[in-house]
Amino acid sequence: MTLRNVFALIAGLSGLLMFDSNTNAQSQLVGNSGFETGTAAPWVLGGSAIANNGYAHSGTYLLWLGGMARWNDSAYQTVTIPMAISSATLSFSYNISSAETNTTALDTFSATIQDTNGTVLATVGNLSNLNRDTAPGNPNYHQQTFDLMAYAGRTIRIAFASSNNSSLVTSFFVDDVTVQTTAATGPADLIPHNLFVMPNPAITGGQVTVMYSVANIGGTAAAASHTKIEIRDSANNVLNQQSFVTAALAGSRTTNEMHNLSLAGATPGGYSVVVTVDCNGEVTQTNRGNDVSAPAWLAVQAPSGLIIHPIFDATITNDTNSAVIQNAINAAIAAYEWQFSDPITVNILFSKMTNGLGQSSTYTGTIAYSDFLAALAGDSMTTNDAIALNYLSTGTGNPVNGDPSITLTTANLRALGINAFPGNNQPDSYIALNFSIVNLTRANVDPSKYDLASVAQHEINEALGLTSALNGVNNGAPVPNGAVRILDLFRYDQNGARSYNTASNSQAYLSIDGGTTDLVRFNQTQVGDFQDWYSGTGHTPRVQDAWGTPGATPNLGVELVGLDVSGYNLVCAVPKPTIISMSPNGNSMTVTWASQPNLTYQLQSKTNMTGNWSNSGSPVTASGPTASASAVMTTAQSFYRVLLANGTQSSAIKSSTISRATASLARQTSAMHERPPQSHAQP
Secondary structure, three states: OHHHHHHHHHHHHHOOOOOOOOOOOOOEOOOOOOOOOOOOOOOOEOOOEEOOOOOOOOOOOEEEEEEOOOOEEEEEEEEEEEOOOEEEEEEEEEEEOOOOOOOOOOOOOEOOOOOOOOOOOEEEEEEEHHHHOOOOOOOEEEEEEEEOOHHOOOOOEEEEEEEEOOOOEEEEEEEEEEEEEEEOOOOOOEEEEEEEOOOOEEOOEEEEEEEEEEEEOOOOOOOOOEEEEEEEEOOOOOEEEEEEOOHHHEEOOEEEEEEEEEOOOOEEEEEEEEEEEEOOOOOOOOOOOOOEEEOOEEEEEOOOOOOEEEOOHHHHHHOOOOHHHHHHHHHHHHHHHEEEOOOEEEEEEEEOOOOOOOEEEEEEEEEEEEHHHHHHHOOOOOOOHHHHHOOOOOOOOOOOOOEEEEEEHHHHHHHHHOOOOHHHOOOOOOOOOHHHHEOOOOOOOOOOEEHHHHHHHHHHHHOOOOOOOOEEEEEEEOOOOEEEEEHHHEEEOOOOOOOOOOOOOOEEOOOOOOOOHHHHOOOOOOOOOOOOEEEOOOEEEEEEOEEEEOOOOOOOOOOHHHHHHOOOOOOOOOOOEEEEEEEOOOOOOEEEEEEOOOEEEEEEEOOOOOOOOEOOOOOOOOOEEEEEEEEEEEOOOOOEEEOOOOOOOOOOHHHOOHHHHOOOEEOOEEEEEHOOOOOOOOO
């Protein structure tokens, strides 16, 4: 996503949520209303059939329910009734042909209005074999109508269903299903509706996205006005309120708006969100009693772990595969939420793109390297953290190019305890994905397409912080001066020396132990991102590869290590010490256990199971995969255990004050690429 596209997206936020459609003087909302396409879409069928058996009310095709013994059929279509209308009427024609002669209703048919979960809101008609016609087809059809004005501004289902018992069969024919709406008339009248708040529950100290529609249910244009959003506590005290501009709105038109509000100062409990339209009284209205929305309930709770809050714009919510796409992205997000325990919320806006594979643009903040190091030390909780800190130089200059600063994403800053948010309540990152060339699920993998879950995770990693200052620099060009990025701190060549260059013939590896252990090779080609992994011949497909591999379904692996040492807290990343052997030698016992290099352990002993544990000697700092210590044996029976020591970090480090974070839109965008043609194979 280019910066130009980002700003265009920001400017167009009011059109992201297509709750309602604008209406003309009169509109027909049902798709394939006469079934003349010969197929079902956009109808959803359950056992029923689209038929051209000569019995249509008009045209050639009709919806055929029943006609088989011991058989149930159903069909429904989802429609959104606009708010700004003066009438809305459902109409359909039906014909019943039955072989039953019984005077009891054995085969039944229903027409209902349902919500999007299938709950019946109203019954349009209940019929049976008792209502059979003298013959199938015209002129034996009947027209049924139903007033839908009660559902203005709502999304509903128009549903039909039939059930045949085990005796003689009944056929229920349905045709020419329409929902006709008429535009509103009279003076301008603005009302709020379709209020929705997410995430819910939300987290104290985070923010919520409030989405709603403003409808002009009059026939006269409304002038530009202001709309107010309030968050109120259980005692109706206002926690936060903001007013936003609502553009001039023609008669019988609806606009959709979305804004982020902070929950700063909120404590765990129940809150309500209320929207008031025309809060400054710019619009002349005959009815001002409907300017305030019904409250939307909001639960606020204390943070318990990482939350990634996805916002889906209209290019996704209006996609025919929207539900599947959102499920895949939510599943990709869940992998982070159970892996990391950081009590923060990260907001990401997802959209659709039509070229490339995936791309992100993310807000960042630049702070002093010394402040970063203090925050990283104070946040250290895992084995990886302890190892990485030993190889990050202290002082004012970073160990890569000596610059006194480092740039991190706003999400990464908050993971380190630094209160940094994008300006104007914007999301932390914008991610665009190309759904035309990906497998939306892993149930049926097309080997020529890419895996949506891993493509989404690739971009999420960059939003969380896996970036390099080399990204966007051409091969052979001078390396950039100034602040480095997080992955630049862990970039080493094959000989264990720091590697911070753009030479295409160089090798660079991710290493958290000073170049001793190479975890994965970095991409070193300018047409990819320098922060991504090498994707050349023979590589193992990974989430953060510079080029995706068609047909592969990689999961997060080494990427978790990168995020862990960047300031995120990987759950259960420190294994419990496991005793490998115990060797008596005279009056002492030598205990050997599996260890992690650079972590400190304490051997303890006691002489009975009910006694207290005592330290045996001084703490031992492991230098390899095993460590040993000895304890004096004073009795014939002793018990031993090994504990991971707490370390020597002081509370002063944990309370280090960092006040130099500044937020700005990242000057680099990051992309995951399709696998290039063989002629462009990577080295």
